[in-house]
Amino acid sequence: MEALVETKNLQTYFPILKGFLRRPVGAVRAVDNVNLTVTTGQWMGLVGESGCGKTTLGKTILRLLRPTSGHIYYHTPPDVKDEIESLEQSTDNRGRLRELRQRYDIAAFTGRQLKSLRREMQLVHQDPYTSLNPRMKVRDIVGEPLAVHKLMRGKEARDRVAEILQMVGLTERQGNRYPHEFSGGQRQRIAIARALATNPHFIVFDEPTSALDVSVQAQILLLLERLKSDYDLTYLYITHNLTVAESVCDRITVMYLGKFVEIGKPADIFYTPRHPYSQALVLTTPIPDPKRRRGRLILPGEVPSPANPPPGCRFHPRCTRSTDECRQSEPQLTASQDGEHWVACWHPLN
Amino acid sequence: MGKVLSIRDLTVRFYTYEGIVHALENVNIDIDEQETFGLVGETGCGKTLTALSILRLIPPPGRIESGSILFRLDNNGLTDLLTLTEDDMQDIRGRTISMVFQEPSAALNPVFTIGDQIAEVILLHQKHKLAEKALKTIEELKLTRQGIRAQLANPIWSVEQLLFRRLQNNPDSIWPRIVRRIPIARRLLWRLRDEADRMAIASLKEVEIPDADRVVQQYPHQLSGGMKQRAMIAAALACSPKFLIADEPTTSLDVTIQAQIMELIRRLKAEWQSSVLYITHDLAVAAELCDRVGVMYAGTLCEVASVDDIFSNPLHPYTRALMAAVPRPGKKPEGISGFIADPINPPPGCRFHPRCHSSIEICTKELPEMQELAPGHFVACHNCLGEEGGSSS
Numbered sequence: 001m002e003a004l005v006e007t008k009n010l011q012t013y014f015p016i017l018k019g020f021l022r023r024p025v026g027a028v029r030a031v032d033n034v035n036l037t038v039t040t041g042q043w044m045g046l047v048g049e050s051g052c053g054k055t056t057l058g059k060t061i062l063r064l065l066r067p068t069s070g071h072i073y074y075h076t077p078p079d080v081k082d083e084i085e086s087l088e089q090s091t092d093n094r095g096r097l098r099e100l101r102q103r104y105d106i107a108a109f110t111g112r113q114l115k116s117l118r119r120e121m122q123l124v125h126q127d128p129y130t131s132l133n134p135r136m137k138v139r140d141i142v143g144e145p146l147a148v149h150k151l152m153r154g155k156e157a158r159d160r161v162a163e164i165l166q167m168v169g170l171t172e173r174q175g176n177r178y179p180h181e182f183s184g185g186q187r188q189r190i191a192i193a194r195a196l197a198t199n200p201h202f203i204v205f206d207e208p209t210s211a212l213d214v215s216v217q218a219q220i221l222l223l224l225e226r227l228k229s230d231y232d233l234t235y236l237y238i239t240h241n242l243t244v245a246e247s248v249c250d251r252i253t254v255m256y257l258g259k260f261v262e263i264g265k266p267a268d269i270f271y272t273p274r275h276p277y278s279q280a281l282v283l284t285t286p287i288p289d290p291k292r293r294r295g296r297l298i299l300p301g302e303v304p305s306p307a308n309p310p311p312g313c314r315f316h317p318r319c320t321r322s323t324d325e326c327r328q329s330e331p332q333l334t335a336s337q338d339g340e341h342w343v344a345c346w347h348p349l350n
Numbered sequence: 351m352g353k354v355l356s357i358r359d360l361t362v363r364f365y366t367y368e369g370i371v372h373a374l375e376n377v378n379i380d381i382d383e384q385e386t387f388g389l390v391g392e393t394g395c396g397k398t399l400t401a402l403s404i405l406r407l408i409p410p411p412g413r414i415e416s417g418s419i420l421f422r423l424d425n426n427g428l429t430d431l432l433t434l435t436e437d438d439m440q441d442i443r444g445r446t447i448s449m450v451f452q453e454p455s456a457a458l459n460p461v462f463t464i465g466d467q468i469a470e471v472i473l474l475h476q477k478h479k480l481a482e483k484a485l486k487t488i489e490e491l492k493l494t495r496q497g498i499r500a501q502l503a504n505p506i507w508s509v510e511q512l513l514f515r516r517l518q519n520n521p522d523s524i525w526p527r528i529v530r531r532i533p534i535a536r537r538l539l540w541r542l543r544d545e546a547d548r549m550a551i552a553s554l555k556e557v558e559i560p561d562a563d564r565v566v567q568q569y570p571h572q573l574s575g576g577m578k579q580r581a582m583i584a585a586a587l588a589c590s591p592k593f594l595i596a597d598e599p600t601t602s603l604d605v606t607i608q609a610q611i612m613e614l615i616r617r618l619k620a621e622w623q624s625s626v627l628y629i630t631h632d633l634a635v636a637a638e639l640c641d642r643v644g645v646m647y648a649g650t651l652c653e654v655a656s657v658d659d660i661f662s663n664p665l666h667p668y669t670r671a672l673m674a675a676v677p678r679p680g681k682k683p684e685g686i687s688g689f690i691a692d693p694i695n696p697p698p699g700c701r702f703h704p705r706c707h708s709s710i711e712i713c714t715k716e717l718p719e720m721q722e723l724a725p726g727h728f729v730a731c732h733n734c735l736g737e738e739g740g741s742s743s
Binding site: 049050183184185213214215216217218219221222225240241242243244246247248267270271280281284285286287288289290291298299302303 | 392393574575576577604605606607608609610612613631632633634635636637638657658661662671672673674675676677678679680681682683684685686689690
């Protein structure tokens with residue numbers, strides 16, 4: 001499968017400014033050297049606890065945040081990626097590197113390029129209560145991307161809005177109402193409709209169901225599934241709920257403190273997790289079956305601050321299997337024998 | 351094992367400008383001693399209102415229309431909380447029944463330290479205990495301290511002793527109240543405050559907060575979400591209540607922290623031998639923690655059963671639909687068609703019938719009564735045994 005979105009050594013740091021001169025004294029390493037590959041048509045799940053950098057990664061890929069370093073590729077031919085990489089190694093021919101990056105690397109995009117890119121990539125926010133402008137009618141909210149990108153106007157735009165509203169399960173007449181007249185699930189449908197307006201290929205969902213009830217969550221997940229197959233979309237689905245990711249995603253990436261710790265198929269992550277953190281996530285996620293109250297694994301302590309992450313493996317202070325090796329050197333993502341299941345751990349399970 | 355709490359036909363309505371909101375309709379719940387009862391349902395179904403009714407904290411324009419809330423205050427029978435005076439009720443809140451609220455960052459006061467907020471509960475409800483401890487400290491001081499300063503302090507200690515003895519015998523004694531109003535004499539009560547702070551530290555240690563001595567002096571914004579929730583639990587359990595209401599205590603927390611908090615509640619409940627009313631929207635959490643579960647929909651209780659029964663053999667169509675909506679490993683979630691009932695104009699008859707697949711004619715006319723279909727398994731449904739329904743939407 002061809003990679004649609006790919007990040008290479010992506011870093012997003014937020015500087016900590018102190019003192020009268022606002023000099024940087026450190027950085028919050030929200031996303032640290034991350035290589036993510038989302039292939040065309042994939043439903044990629046990004047799982048992690050709050051503060052681990054999932055949202056930052058999602059927003060950086062859409063270039064709503066500026067990465068500190070690294071590359072983001074979207075629909076880039078593999079030979080161009082290779083050329084950029086080889087040019088980076090050497091010091092000569094900087095001009096060619098700059099030219100290539102400006103053409104292909106989203107991390108180096110500016111102005112007009114970004115605007116045309118955003119037609120292709122869209123975002124659905126976490127909380128549908130704050131992501132919709134309360135002073136705009138729903139049809140204006142959904143129609144705004146069309147106006148911003150000058151795609152359609154007048155009757156054509158109105159018809160398109162009605163069509164999109166029907167796609168997400170709302171009626172055309174509901175377009176004349178304001179967001180406060182809708183329930184949480186309906187608002188999330190409006191947010192999805194807005195994301196779909198420009199016919200994007202890639203959508204980032206930032207915890208779209210965490211503010212919703214389970215029955216509504218199920219409706220939204222089914223809607224996403226239908227839209228994905230109808231319009232050949234590719235999703236990056238950010239969530240903290242491992243069971244949701246397991247039930248809908250094609251592939252799951254587990255993130256901890258700005259790093260990927262495990263990548264694999266949902267069933268593999270859920271039934272044979274290889275990283276101790278994923279195992280803890282699996283075991284602490286409650287399951288609606290009282291007969292399967294499993295052995296609990298309660299992690300001690302809390303997630304350390306990403307401004308001052310522990311040396312070596314970032315998980316070692318909370319890990320039961322940590323050794324001196326974990327404290328000193330950082331493990332890299334390595335693949336299992338079949339090349340499907342990646343883990344960054346010195347002492348992987350299973 | 352007897353009942354600790356018995357809610358009978360509780361009906362709560364809100365008189366708003368738009369109309370009468372039928373928030374709770376004939377809710378019946380019984381909770382046994384040392385039981386964890388889980389109340390499960392979606393947003394707006396009345397879970398939190400049920401809890402607030404127990405504490406009589408329904409905000410206006412809400413009113414408890416009818417029903418009774420019987421609670422075992424002492425060993426001779428049940429008392430109806432709705433007939434008590436406001437003063438008596440204030441005595442119960444925090445001492446016998448206490449509550450952990452959903453959003454710890456919203457429930458804690460941002461301008462007081464954690465220690466202040468826990469000490470407040472102790473100062474209000476445990477005056478005799480504090481006086482007892484203060485007396486002990488003074489006696490120790492009298493024995494151990496020597497020299498001129500001790501001789502000077504001796505008369506003050508004696509006055510303090512006098513005061514605290516009165517307080518110990520009668521927590522509502524008038525003397526501390528008088529002393530509190532006299533500017534300089536007010537200092538005589540500082541020792542109580544000191545003891546309360548010490549008890550606050552002890553209760554923080556009880557909820558496994560590391561470095562409790564530092565945390566008591568911190569403000570809520572300095573703590574993480576999990577820590578705040580622990581501090582809330584410490585405040586709720588400071589007076590070792592007989593009955594704890596936990597209103598979605600883990601909803602805003604991460605799963606690993608949620609597991610820690612659930613384990614904590616489980617341990618403290620066993621230690622204090624108290625009963626817990628655990629409110630959650632997450633069926634999975636209820637399955638992990640509760641002994642019995644009640645499912646609510648739009649202000650009515652649909653099904654009550656033991657946790658094993660309700661998950662292996664759900665009888666109410668809503669419970670079944672809710673179970674199918676929960677994502678599980680290897681299974682896609684299924685949605686419930688339609689929207690939750692409007693509480694101002696609830697559908698006639700069973701409130702779930704417009705979304706129900708097995709609704710029959712009677713469902714549109716009569717609100718179903720709770721019936722016991724199996725021992726301990728109560729269901730409010732006309733057609734829960736699944737005869738072919740006519741209409742479905």
